[in-house]
Amino acid sequence: MHVRARLQAKTLRTVLLGVFSLFLYVLLFAFEERILLLSTQGSLAFLTPISIALVFSFVHGAFTSNFWDVLGVRPKTRREPRRWNR
Amino acid sequence: MEPIAPFIALDPINMVGLFLIGFVGGMVSGFIGSGGAFVLTPAMMSMGVPGIVAVASNMCHKFPKALVGAYKRAKYGQVDLKLGIIFGLAAEAGVLVGAHLQQAVERTFGNAGSNLYVSVVFVIVLSVVGGFVLRDGIRSWRAGDGFDDNQPGRLARRVQAINIPGTMMYFKSIGTRVSVLILFPLGFATGLLAATIAVGGFIGVPSMMYVLGVPGIMASATELVVAFVMGLGGSIKFASAGFVDIRLAMIILAGSLFGIQIGAIGTTYVRPYVIKLVMGVIMVTVLFSRLIVIPVYLADLELIGTLPTTTERLLRDGSFYTLVAALLIGAAAIFRALWIGMRESRGTVAA
Numbered sequence A: 001m002h003v004r005a006r007l008q009a010k011t012l013r014t015v016l017l018g019v020f021s022l023f024l025y026v027l028l029f030a031f032e033e034r035i036l037l038l039s040t041q042g043s044l045a046f047l048t049p050i051s052i053a054l055v056f057s058f059v060h061g062a063f064t065s066n067f068w069d070v071l072g073v074r075p076k077t078r079r080e081p082r083r084w085n086r
Numbered sequence B: 001m002e003p004i005a006p007f008i009a010l011d012p013i014n015m016v017g018l019f020l021i022g023f024v025g026g027m028v029s030g031f032i033g034s035g036g037a038f039v040l041t042p043a044m045m046s047m048g049v050p051g052i053v054a055v056a057s058n059m060c061h062k063f064p065k066a067l068v069g070a071y072k073r074a075k076y077g078q079v080d081l082k083l084g085i086i087f088g089l090a091a092e093a094g095v096l097v098g099a100h101l102q103q104a105v106e107r108t109f110g111n112a113g114s115n116l117y118v119s120v121v122f123v124i125v126l127s128v129v130g131g132f133v134l135r136d137g138i139r140s141w142r143a144g145d146g147f148d149d150n151q152p153g154r155l156a157r158r159v160q161a162i163n164i165p166g167t168m169m170y171f172k173s174i175g176t177r178v179s180v181l182i183l184f185p186l187g188f189a190t191g192l193l194a195a196t197i198a199v200g201g202f203i204g205v206p207s208m209m210y211v212l213g214v215p216g217i218m219a220s221a222t223e224l225v226v227a228f229v230m231g232l233g234g235s236i237k238f239a240s241a242g243f244v245d246i247r248l249a250m251i252i253l254a255g256s257l258f259g260i261q262i263g264a265i266g267t268t269y270v271r272p273y274v275i276k277l278v279m280g281v282i283m284v285t286v287l288f289s290r291l292i293v294i295p296v297y298l299a300d301l302e303l304i305g306t307l308p309t310t311t312e313r314l315l316r317d318g319s320f321y322t323l324v325a326a327l328l329i330g331a332a333a334i335f336r337a338l339w340i341g342m343r344e345s346r347g348t349v350a351a
Helices: A002-030 A032-040 A047-070 B012-032 B037-046 B051-075 B081-146 B154-161 B180-197 B201-212 B216-240 B246-267 B272-300 B309-350
Strands: B168-171 B176-179
Touching: A002 A032, A002 A047, A002 B246, A032 A047, A032 B246, A047 B051, A047 B216, A047 B246, B012 B037, B012 B051, B012 B216, B012 B246, B012 B272, B012 B309, B037 B051, B037 B309, B051 B216, B051 B246, B081 B168, B081 B180, B081 B201, B081 B216, B081 B272, B154 B176, B154 B201, B176 B180, B180 B201, B180 B216, B201 B216, B201 B272, B216 B246, B216 B272, B246 B309, B272 B309
Parallel strands: none
Antiparallel strands: B168 B176
């Protein structure tokens, strides 16, 4: 029961992260003209693409990590890399 | 969308294509520390994206991808952060010099001269380093359990014995102190290569393994830190000039973050020689892709006779699809290793 509850919480978190990630992509394409203009104008233009890339990496990165975990694609459990226990 | 120079309108089929290439490229990057860029840039250019925008957008997907990959592999204890940052800063200097060199070649010899220069660098580096990595991977594979990946090679032992007072620094992945004066040229060469052929890891990972004595799994993980530092610096430079198409970068990132997780997870199931084998096979396949296209550039420079249009097209297409094949071979090897590893692991747990 405890394991099932944990799995459900993990699935819910994955779905929420997926929805949030999708929402960011919808925003990016809904405002693409304005964002591309911002990317080319002014001395601080670089902040637009760099900050977008960082935000997407955190949200989408967390989603993809959870996505494979929920599907059962998990690393071999250990704290140390394999080279120390061949 | 109204056209905004230098960006193009995107069509859904191309977006799906970039997502898929991003996925496969991400998987390879997560596993060997680099890769994918050599297919993404020409793929974007074939969609009509200007060359500089393709390079800039590729760079802008690379640093967030490397960040996620490095974080993931750090959780497995595979990353040497200190080595990665120092190596990355030296690589950044290499990128700046490499970009100037590239521009100088283009100014002097034109676009065809620049392409020939890139191809020649590809062929020399990949035949020497790629051949060595592949040979070492095969040797370790054949040696089986008798081969100890923890033991540094002869060159690494010599490098580790060098003591230059005031420059020595301890690195956990090497297990001893090494002079930063030795790290700097290696990092610089990595950046120089990244600026020339877009994949610095083809120098970075082998130099960490064979010159410094870093185990293959840690070298490929630490390369992700190097890629982050280099990619962030390069992206800021390109974005300041307004060349980053963030839509392209984020489409590729969408696929590559799915892939990089698989690649990173795969490293926890394989023996270290598998990293060398996959990297060596990819490098040698990429080498062939560049060899195929060299006659086209020689003809452009009028160093050989003009090629018939169909021959030229055949050679260019052959080169591109060989690059795609390099990525797919790498991805297939990673999938196989992951599949077998997970099955064996479940069998062990069940027993």
